[in-house]
Amino acid sequence: GAGVSQSPSNKVTEKGKDVELRCDPISGHTALYWYRQSLGQGLEFLIYFQGNSAPDKSGLPSDRFSAERTGGSVSTLTIQRTQQEDSAVYLCASSLLRDEAGGYEQYFGPGTRLTVT
């Protein structure tokens, strides 16, 4: 079946511009996650959606970052007034809904490589 898809695969933008990244999760996966990976680093957790709601937005790096999810499916991550330090690969993942026992394995998309010049 189809995996997690992300678009665009690459994005080059000028400093100060807004960008919108899209994630299409696996059908039936209620949980959706956004991560950021800087060059040679591990993944930094940004935000988690349970259905359409994000219980905790504290992982977002600054108020220039926002994310939404509609219809329990597609999610968009928006970065306003981009800065050079925003350059990274942005990865989206989806999984079955977390329960009291914790989470499940996450399925990752191929990522969007964002370069801010």
Place this chain on the structure above:
Amino acid sequence: SQQGEEDPQALSIQEGENATMNCSYKTSINNLQWYRQNSGRGLVHLILIRSNEREKHSGRLRVTLDTSKKSSSLLITASRAADTASYFCATDEEGGGADGLTFGKGTHLIIQP
């Protein structure tokens, strides 16, 4: 600071040898997961081990978990050139802390043909 810390940061071995990577973490967890990443893009889930499990196998992979030492190891037996990748451990923290996984910086594994 990073929850998961992999050790070593880089590992180069000959094809056919076994590769062992270690991971240490700081908090109580629900489960620990290992992922592989090729070419700096999407991650592939390898194995999940829950906090009440001590060892788990999947094909050529063997994962151990020691919650008393807050550590895990990933063993890849009979390595192949295709195993060349970065390997990350990730923890699912207990108690509703971070809702996402907390990743280490990874071990870059190179299998020499």
